Amino acid sequence: MVQSSAICLSQCDSPVSTPCGHIFCQTCISEHVLLSNGFQSFCPTCREKFPIAIPQLQHLPYSFHQFILPSVRRVFLDTSPDPQVEDLKRRLKVAEDRFEMQSTSHALAIARLTQQLELEATRKRRENDRAALLEIIYHKKKYESLRDDFLSKSSSSSLSSVTIGAKRQRSGSFSDPDQERASPLPLLSRPPPMRSPTVTTPTMRPLRQPVDLSTFTRLREALEKARQTLQGPFPTFDGLPSDRT
Structure with a gap:
């Protein structure tokens, strides 16, 4: 499992460990140590102080050399992927694919419903236009029928009046x-x-x-x-x- 650094928040490149056990990138912790007073520094995570001055070994007896260790030591981490992380990544990928598929299906369904609504609106508009046209034709025929009846009645009444006048004229003559x-x-x-x-x-x-x-x-x-x-x-x-x- 690759651990991330608490300073750069990325995977540790050449990981090193402080005496308190926290792991950082070698570059990040080196820059942090250089900002100290030169004798001791502190852990960026837990704020525990540790010495950074290393005594020269030639001035110490050989029997103590094995106890003189640097404060910041290089560590070797297992870089093999964590099964849980891989499972989470796989599940995330499946969820993303499913979401994309559902989004596509939802978009297609919305487009299909929109098309159906447009067709229904067009059919409704045509039915209304046809009904209005039929109503206009009906009223037009009714108007023509009433007009013909009126003209026929007017002509018959005028003809009857003319006939009566002619009969009266002939009867008078x-x-x-x-x-x-x-x-x-x-x-x-x-x-x-x-x-x-x-x-x-x-x-x-x-x-x-x-x-x-x-x-x-x-x-x-x-x-x-x-x-x-x-x-x-x-x-x-x-x-x-x-x-x-």
Whole structure:
């Protein structure tokens, strides 16, 4: 297991140990020792002091040499990976892969739901447009039907009024056709009593109804034929209205 240094917070490069047992990088602890007063220093972790001055061995008996040890000693650590750390790394990798996969699936699901919502909104909008168009067509047909009914009723009422007016005009013009047809015969049988040949009654009718001049034309032609047949002196009918007037 590789231990990290408490100074640089990274894996120890050339690890060394202080008398208190804490491990640091050789470079980091050397810089820390150089900042001391030259005789003693302290551990950066536990603040325990340790001497850094080493006596010269040639001034000491040989029997004491084995007890003279430097304060900072080099250590050899097992650099093989810790099984627990490797298991944690493996589990972390699996979790990251699973999270990425779930994120991708979630993104696809969100995109699919968004597309479905857009399609549903488009379908709903088309249905609303179709319903509005059908309603417009219905109201348009209803308006045209009402308009046709109104025009037909108006035309029928105007036609009926015109027909009634024409009937009234014809009834006023030919109110007594038998008398007008029978009038030439008494004239043929009794010519002298015709003192007033002008028809005054029909001339007064235009006050209410227009006069039909064809009747007077037929009457005049009949009288002319009768006069030519009998060769009798009949008064002229220049005062009668003609069809040219």
